[in-house]
Amino acid sequence: MLALPPWGWITAAGVLGLLVGSFLNVVILRLPARLMAQWRMDAFDTLAMEPDATALPPGIVREPSHCPHCKHPLTARDNIPLFGWLLLGGRCRYCKAPISIQYPLVELLSGLASAVIVWKFGLNPVALAGLVFTWMLIALAGIDFRTQYLPDQLNYPLLWLGLLLSLLPMFVLPGTAIVGAAIGYLSLWSVYWLFKLLTGKEGMGYGDFKLLAALGAWMGPTALLPIILLSSLIGAIVGGGLIALRKHGRDIPMPFGPFIAAAGWVWFVAGEWLLHQYMQMMGLK
Template identity: 35%
Template sequence: MEKLFFYLAFFVFGTIIGSFLNVLIYRLPRGKSPLKPAFSFCPSCGSPIKWYDNIPLLSYLILRGKCRNCGGKIGFRYFFVELLTGVASVVSYLKTGLSYEYIFVFGFLAIIIAITFIDVDFKIIPDQLNLAGFVLGVIYTFIRDDFTILDGIIGAVVGAGFLWGIAYIYLKTRGIEGLGMGDVKMMAFVGMYLGWFGALFTIFFGSLIGAVVGIAAAYLSRSEDKGRFEIPFGPFLALAAVIYMFFGDTIKGWYFGGMG
């Protein structure tokens, strides 16, 4: 019964953070302040959303995904982000227990979620999110038993440097930009959390997933210019980073054990 209470508490907390992530996902790529106006508003009519219509998950279900004022449709993504962030909060708690580490693991996942949805829509990764993740990662190194600030710095340099090198070579050989600097900065943030091996795993595994999805999407696309078909890279880096966050020890042990 006690475990169920904690699961529920962390889930509810996560949905609240998810509601704020929806604000970031909507406002940051549009150049709007995440703090002003302080209230949420309907994307259709712009009217402020009352507090009782802004309860995570429940309000969306009660209003059936519509604005009370204008009846305009509110995308299912708002509900999904809140649900996903609630789940992320619970799995963070399962990984860390009741400790300070929860803040940093959940913070990592929350930023990853915001990055993913923004990159899907706009093919950009806001500097504010990468910087917040990097700073959080730096602070995290001072309370971790398995990691030092030097490990984090090496991870950031390897992650960002390696991806920048790939982007530079692609630009020189193809004459077009294949990767945005947002992806490079994201790898500095990810490397600060996961170290050099985790950063390399994120890049290679993320590239593998991205290549498979990209080939399939280009093949299924009705676009006539399939050679210029573009998909954002950030979500695949995000997925690979989350996998390493939770299974990194197993992956690293398997790799170096296999090398032996």
């Protein structure tokens, strides 16, 4: 194995995170469109109707990156994570249309979070699992932020990976992972139905239940209450800020998945430290 000092591996993880972040942008943008197109085709098939002639959206892996406005294929230099966007000044080289700030933000977030994972866990299988955990949460949060949908195609693999890692065990024991997954799902499921019975409205989607179940599988049931509290706090701060800046109307639904994902990642990385600080503040330790 190549000998590098700890900071070298942390830097390498950050660079890897930038590269993966570029792919995560593709997943965030293309997976929902592919799923909706497939659902439309399935609906036509179920109803024994001729499918429409609409072409399928670009695939996630095979189709090369292109400008969403003029459809011109992007060159390698345009695709350099983070720096490509900066060098282009946030505009397409060919049609000069603005390029969404999502691209550099997701890449930067992936790079920084990946570096933190290796800094926290070192260079070992635990860090590798933590990187996969991080990247899947970023993809889920990005998709939910854009579409208010958390796809099973990502939620279920995250859940099953957490359960399978408990067999090693890596983070929690198998029984703890199973109980965590069950309580994670049922807690938000109960809140959903209570809110619906009282108001007649749906306060969240089933994807939120599955995401919290996945976090319970990775970290166990004791992490669930802090994650829910943290996600509510983050949601209140972000939502309140957007409303204050008039970037979001009070009557417009806001996806909760990104806040659950952010709180889950924070607790995954710093849960023990946060709990220690809280106990010291309360004079319990």
